[in-house]
Amino acid sequence: MNILGINAYHANASAALVCDGQLVAAAEEERFNRVKYAAGFPLAAIRYCLKAAGITLADLDHVAVPRNPWARIGTKLLYALRMPRFARERARAWASFATIPEELARALETNPNQIRARFHRVEHHRAHLASAFFVSPFDRAAVLSADGLGDFASTMWATGEGSRMRVHGSIAFPHSLGMYYTALTQYLGFWNFGDEYKVMGLAAYGEPAYLEEFRQIVRVDGTKLRLGLEYFSHHRHGAEMSWREAEKTPVLGRLFSDYLGARLGPARRPDAPIEQKHKDVAATLQVRLEEILFQRLAALHTQTGAKELCLAGGVAFNCVANGKIFSRVPFEEIFVQPAAGDAGLSLGAAFYVWHEVLGRPRGFQMSHACWGPGYSASEIRAAMDERSLFEDGFDIAELPEEQLVQDTARHIAAGDVVGWFSGRAEWGPRALGNRSILADPRRPEMKDILNRRVKHRESFRPFAPSILAESAAEFFEHAHPSPFMTFAYPLRREKRPSLPAATHVDGTCRLQTVDHDANPRYRKLIEEFARLTGVPAVVNTSFNDNEPMVCAPGEAIDCFLRTHMDLLVMGNYVIRKRRSADAERSVLTASPQISEVSR
Numbered sequence: 001m002n003i004l005g006i007n008a009y010h011a012n013a014s015a016a017l018v019c020d021g022q023l024v025a026a027a028e029e030e031r032f033n034r035v036k037y038a039a040g041f042p043l044a045a046i047r048y049c050l051k052a053a054g055i056t057l058a059d060l061d062h063v064a065v066p067r068n069p070w071a072r073i074g075t076k077l078l079y080a081l082r083m084p085r086f087a088r089e090r091a092r093a094w095a096s097f098a099t100i101p102e103e104l105a106r107a108l109e110t111n112p113n114q115i116r117a118r119f120h121r122v123e124h125h126r127a128h129l130a131s132a133f134f135v136s137p138f139d140r141a142a143v144l145s146a147d148g149l150g151d152f153a154s155t156m157w158a159t160g161e162g163s164r165m166r167v168h169g170s171i172a173f174p175h176s177l178g179m180y181y182t183a184l185t186q187y188l189g190f191w192n193f194g195d196e197y198k199v200m201g202l203a204a205y206g207e208p209a210y211l212e213e214f215r216q217i218v219r220v221d222g223t224k225l226r227l228g229l230e231y232f233s234h235h236r237h238g239a240e241m242s243w244r245e246a247e248k249t250p251v252l253g254r255l256f257s258d259y260l261g262a263r264l265g266p267a268r269r270p271d272a273p274i275e276q277k278h279k280d281v282a283a284t285l286q287v288r289l290e291e292i293l294f295q296r297l298a299a300l301h302t303q304t305g306a307k308e309l310c311l312a313g314g315v316a317f318n319c320v321a322n323g324k325i326f327s328r329v330p331f332e333e334i335f336v337q338p339a340a341g342d343a344g345l346s347l348g349a350a351f352y353v354w355h356e357v358l359g360r361p362r363g364f365q366m367s368h369a370c371w372g373p374g375y376s377a378s379e380i381r382a383a384m385d386e387r388s389l390f391e392d393g394f395d396i397a398e399l400p401e402e403q404l405v406q407d408t409a410r411h412i413a414a415g416d417v418v419g420w421f422s423g424r425a426e427w428g429p430r431a432l433g434n435r436s437i438l439a440d441p442r443r444p445e446m447k448d449i450l451n452r453r454v455k456h457r458e459s460f461r462p463f464a465p466s467i468l469a470e471s472a473a474e475f476f477e478h479a480h481p482s483p484f485m486t487f488a489y490p491l492r493r494e495k496r497p498s499l500p501a502a503t504h505v506d507g508t509c510r511l512q513t514v515d516h517d518a519n520p521r522y523r524k525l526i527e528e529f530a531r532l533t534g535v536p537a538v539v540n541t542s543f544n545d546n547e548p549m550v551c552a553p554g555e556a557i558d559c560f561l562r563t564h565m566d567l568l569v570m571g572n573y574v575i576r577k578r579r580s581a582d583a584e585r586s587v588l589t590a591s592p593q594i595s596e597v598s599r
């Protein structure tokens with residue numbers, strides 16, 4: 001039984017394939033077409049999923065699409081009558097979804113008559129809920145989905161039990177925690193789709209000085225979230241996402257009103273300096289989000305009586321809030337799958353069909369994120385050949401795994417910046433040890449080095465550590481697993497000298513805990529680094545430079561050549577840019593004694 005989930009004509013277009021209840025492959029379209037947050041039709045992701053399973057379009061039994069035009073149809077019609085633009089957007093969305101079977105057949109050069117799959121429409125937030133609960137380790141859990149807007153709702157909550165979910169409630173347009181965060185992100189001068197995480201990073205530099213005002217911007221009426229609509233404009237002209245077809249880049253219009261500027265002062269222009277006031281607005285934005293989220297979760301805890309929680313939707317990427325849930329709401333375990341945002345809708349829609357529509361029992365648990373493409377040694381070598389690496393100024397070695405791990409750990413300990421390309425690409429926006437850039441977390445200067453030489457990011461954004469799972473409690477004030485880098489915890493004060501390059505200004509880290517099973521090779525590398533230095537963690541940032549994370553070997557090599565990484569490890573190949581004898585000597589003589597000095 002093959003079920004393909006497709007998130008199409010929406011940001012974070014993606015595909016996921018579930019065969020007999022097991023996830024076989026999942027990937028975002030941006031990894032293939034190289035457009036960040038790519039919207040449109042996920043043709044390459046679908047092709048990849050089918051190829052990974054060795055099947056064709058004709059072998060699909062079901063296709064699940066995470067959008068249901070009939071959901072909240074009455075409210076949609078009311079808005080359509082009031083807003084002609086909204087009506088046009090709806091009509092366009094309906095038309096594009098109606099043609100998905102034909103689009104699939106055309107894209108895969110198949111006769112539409114060969115498609116025997118049944119098509120299903122799954123409401124946006126039900127797909128989010130399914131993406132969290134049905135792949136979680138829990139048999140019973142409270143489940144919450146929260147984001148900007150999908151099928152005219154912004155939030156939905158449920159109890160998940162076995163292979164069923166019981167939805168308890170939802171919050172409808174225009175009230176939305178996601179819209180609130182995005183509107184204020186725009187006000188702060190960050191207009192690109194997906195910039196909210198930058199503002200979350202900025203918040204740590206400020207004080208929540210505007211809390212009274214923000215309690216008007218977003219209010220709570222009983223258990224209901226209510227936006228102060230005078231601060232917003234999306235309820236007047238719609239908030240439908242559009243995308244430029246040529247570039248496939250998703251675009252959202254302005255969501256805040258002039259009244260917000262009248263109350264808080266003029267919005268920051270994107271090229272203007274970031275002042276303390278902007279940091280304080282970001283801090284207030286974050287604190288108010290947390291207040292609302294924790295209230296909602298406390299009510300859900302009471303309503304469901306569940307000890308476990310699953311989160312999905314864009315708000316579930318707020319690792320700062322996630323990390324505080326344990327101390328604010330009495331949930332004992334929390335699961336957030338790595339593609340918690342809209343990319344995860346394809347996964348959720350497919351599992352929704354398997355369990356809710358077909359009534360099949362649970363039998364899959366997402367214990368790692370490696371659901372994207374992998375490449376053979378010959379494919380890696382072909383990419384190296386294509387770029388003439390064997391002829392130009394590089395030292396190249398092919399090493400057995402043990403030596404490869406030892407050499408790489410030694411280079412990291414000596415201060416080198418290492419591109420690490422291994423196994424199948426990650427599902428979701430976080431590099432988790434397969435498409436990562438790695439560095440020494442003990443060196444305070446490493447954040448600047450990474451930014452100057454490779455990443456070119458805003459200086460206020462922190463880097464994150466990957467840490468051996470069993471060491472998390474020794475280093476952090478919480479030890480709940482964070483295998484997908486979706487929780488930020490305070491670093492214990494006495495450990496701050498160990499991880500200065502991976503610690504945010506407020507003393508927290510957005511950590512990845514690495515256990516024995518999820519990624520054995522990456523785990524060995526960190527173990528070796530710990531043996532050399534006494535610190536069981538490395539800085540782990542995504543393998544890219546202001547582009548989607550690299551996916552294929554050629555993209556990794558291009559990024560390596562374009563930036564100033566010292567070393568590229570791809571499969572069993574180690575590629576080093578040649579440098580002076582002095583610099584080389586310092587790398588090769590790195591030792592635990594040197595490490596102690598830098599601690």
Ligand SMILES: [Fe+2]
Nearest residue numbers: 147150313342
């Ligand atoms: Fe969503």
